[in-house]
Amino acid sequence: MNLNELPLWLEILLSALLLLGGLFVLIGAIGLVRLPDFFTRLHAPTKASTLGLGAILLGSMVLVSVSHDGVSLHELLITLFLFITAPVSAHMMCRAALHQRLKIAPGTRNGEYQGLTLARQQERDSSRLP
Amino acid sequence: MSALLPMPFFSLVLLLVWLLINNSLAFGQILLGAVLAVGLPLLLRPMHVPGPRVRSLHGVSIYLLRLLRDIVVANFDVAKLVLSSRSKLRPGFIMYPLDLTDDLPITLLASTISLTPGTVSADLTDDKRYLLIHVLDMHDEASLIEELKQRYERPLQEIFAC
Amino acid sequence: MLSTVLLIVLGMVMVALLLNLWRLFRGPSTPDRILALDTLYLNAIALIVLFGLWKDAALYFEAALLIALLGFVSTVALCKYLLRGDIIE
Numbered sequence: 001m002n003l004n005e006l007p008l009w010l011e012i013l014l015s016a017l018l019l020l021g022g023l024f025v026l027i028g029a030i031g032l033v034r035l036p037d038f039f040t041r042l043h044a045p046t047k048a049s050t051l052g053l054g055a056i057l058l059g060s061m062v063l064v065s066v067s068h069d070g071v072s073l074h075e076l077l078i079t080l081f082l083f084i085t086a087p088v089s090a091h092m093m094c095r096a097a098l099h100q101r102l103k104i105a106p107g108t109r110n111g112e113y114q115g116l117t118l119a120r121q122q123e124r125d126s127s128r129l130p
Numbered sequence: 131m132s133a134l135l136p137m138p139f140f141s142l143v144l145l146l147v148w149l150l151i152n153n154s155l156a157f158g159q160i161l162l163g164a165v166l167a168v169g170l171p172l173l174l175r176p177m178h179v180p181g182p183r184v185r186s187l188h189g190v191s192i193y194l195l196r197l198l199r200d201i202v203v204a205n206f207d208v209a210k211l212v213l214s215s216r217s218k219l220r221p222g223f224i225m226y227p228l229d230l231t232d233d234l235p236i237t238l239l240a241s242t243i244s245l246t247p248g249t250v251s252a253d254l255t256d257d258k259r260y261l262l263i264h265v266l267d268m269h270d271e272a273s274l275i276e277e278l279k280q281r282y283e284r285p286l287q288e289i290f291a292c
Numbered sequence: 293m294l295s296t297v298l299l300i301v302l303g304m305v306m307v308a309l310l311l312n313l314w315r316l317f318r319g320p321s322t323p324d325r326i327l328a329l330d331t332l333y334l335n336a337i338a339l340i341v342l343f344g345l346w347k348d349a350a351l352y353f354e355a356a357l358l359i360a361l362l363g364f365v366s367t368v369a370l371c372k373y374l375l376r377g378d379i380i381e
Binding site: 015030049077078089 | 372374
């Protein structure tokens with residue numbers, strides 16, 4: 001790749017984008033390991049990792065566009081797809097966790113809401129039975 | 131709209147996605163994409179669920195720009211929280227009373243809440259009047275609800291005029 | 293400079309993958325493991341895109357797109373299974 005023929009400002013911009021992306025991906029993974037319970041853990045990867053991946057894909061888009069002839073936009077497709085699906089999968093995982101009555105970290109405020117939705121789910125499940 | 135293009139916006143998205151997948155603007159690809167963009171909506175018309183119409187495109191673009199800015203800015207806050215000590219975290223659940231009634235705006239609001247860091251929408255009550263939200267670092271319940279309402283729900287209400 | 297940066301970012305993503313693996317093995321609950329898998333596929337996309345840049349090959353894009361599609365569907369299917377005990381109702 002003719003990486004060394006890029007102008008300096010572009011190189012700095014791309015490096016910043018890629019490093020920022022890598023950093024956010026890493027922070028998402030650290031959050032996944034460090035945070036105390038499932039619901040707090042859900043925050044780190046679904047958002048930090050998605051943003052990090054967005055930054056990396058943006059960097060890739062710019063880099064491929066300038067190092068080859070013509071514009072390359074198809075990374076945009078993955079980015080959009082990820083930003084649309086990330087909240088959906090987070091919501092699904094959260095509902096699965098509520099259903100499984102996972103332990104919530106001590107000190108969580110309004111923890112009783114978890115039981116509230118559980119009661120509702122059980123009600124619905126029992127009404128579905130023949 | 132017309133008999134040929136029952137879902138004009140959907141057709142446009144299909145064409146754009148086709149061109150993005152192939153990453154080219156060649157005439158053949160545009161032609162193939164156009165065939166798909168006209169054919170698929172015609173085939174899918176029986177499955178089309180009528181939703182509320184978007185009233186102002188201006189509102190949509192302002193909303194998207196604000197969302198993008200909030201995602202980036204607020205992600206730095208979450209990064210700080212993740213790297214700071216555990217005891218500083220004050221997680222909690224809130225019940226958010228919804229003013230929106232239609233499915234599509236509620237979905238958009240829930241997705242927005244999940245994408246802006248610090249909050250994840252966890253569940254929707256069966257009567258679609260409350261959204262259960264998990265908050266990573268909660269200072270004040272009432273002010274958070276008010277902020278979400280002003281920042282995201284009002285613009286969505288204006289966009290869909292409901 | 294850029295190739296060095298690429299190597300550094302590749303290293304960061306690999307460390308992230310290892311951390312995800314730790315959560316995947318550790319658990320302790322099934323949703324935790326699903327979350328770890330979800331993050332694992334996001335990070336795998338990052339790894340593949342970066343590797344494609346490193347190798348200067350456009351073909352890796354298709355792989356990344358496929359992983360994104362399959363990853364989302366499998367996360368939703370696994371959650372559905374936990375919620376209902378059944379994937380297709």
